[in-house]
Amino acid sequence: KEVVVTGVTHDTNVAKVVLVGVPDRPGVAARIFGALAAERINVDMIVQTTKEEKSTDLLFTISRDDLARASQVVRKVAQELGAKDVLEDQTVAKVSIVGAGMMMNPGVAAAMFEALAECGINIQVISTSEIKVSCLIDESRVVEAVRAIHRRFLEDTLSPADEGQ
Amino acid sequence: KEVVVTGVTHDTNVAKVVLVGVPDRPGVAARIFGALAAERINVDMIVQTTKEEKSTDLLFTISRDDLARASQVVRKVAQELGAKDVLEDQTVAKVSIVGAGMMMNPGVAAAMFEALAECGINIQVISTSEIKVSCLIDESRVVEAVRAIHRRFLEDTLSPADEGQ
């Protein structure tokens, strides 16, 4: 089978912030991320789902060094918006698989999720693009996660003869 | 200022599926996407946030042609998992900005959200990578959305002399 995953990456310098129960109406995302940009805070992942309710949750990640400043910024905006809560978490790490045209292959993301499941690692956040599947997991499991994913995708390409070495 | 956004893309052949209230424990994502992969259903976006509750929502997108089959697959898994609900929506479209190193620039995502906000377009789903910010919006607004985002990012590069022509 074609090998489509060309790399496994991870990042432990990750903090997760969730604005819980923000109004789901135009202008809310613009306001939150405009405020962060005004403070020159670099945002990595932005993840939002919707349930067709009046409010939703907005999650983003930043480096841990920026958490204190980001927290201050978003808590102010969250209060103005009438958000329900702001959650912060510095115990997460990001682990990703990368590869061109990867998401054109049914089962690539599933295989990553299975590698994590087999280790009993819970997937907290998922975000994808055509060339990358990223998951946030507990930072204490990141070494194990990278190893399992690597074994699944990048070591299957060894011929049986190599495996004895 | 450096132009970092090199393109605006859109896709109207998009259907959104949300598994509402799935157990947030290892193996759940693997099972859902494993089942879809077994049917050779190509998944585009996978988006999941978390609130540190016992359950969470899992959202994914597929082409509209695959919705009937995907629906059958996930409803079965959702029932086995004891999920609260399965939502389907074929009235969404995906609009994205692409550009190398884009997310290294605070404010790029915010500018896209502002362009949509100025049109009064609600952002239903957000997912990002370093080179792409994707939003799901109502399909009836997609032409307007692309035009507004294009104007924001790709037409500012005209010199004042050009604008009269």
Ligand SMILES: C[C@@H](O)[C@H](N)C(=O)O
């Ligand atoms: C929640 C947020 O994304 C909102 N729907 C907006 O359009 O800005």
Ligand SMILES: C[C@@H](O)[C@H](N)C(=O)O
């Ligand atoms: C919800 C789902 O992502 C679950 N947390 C898992 O690890 O599979």
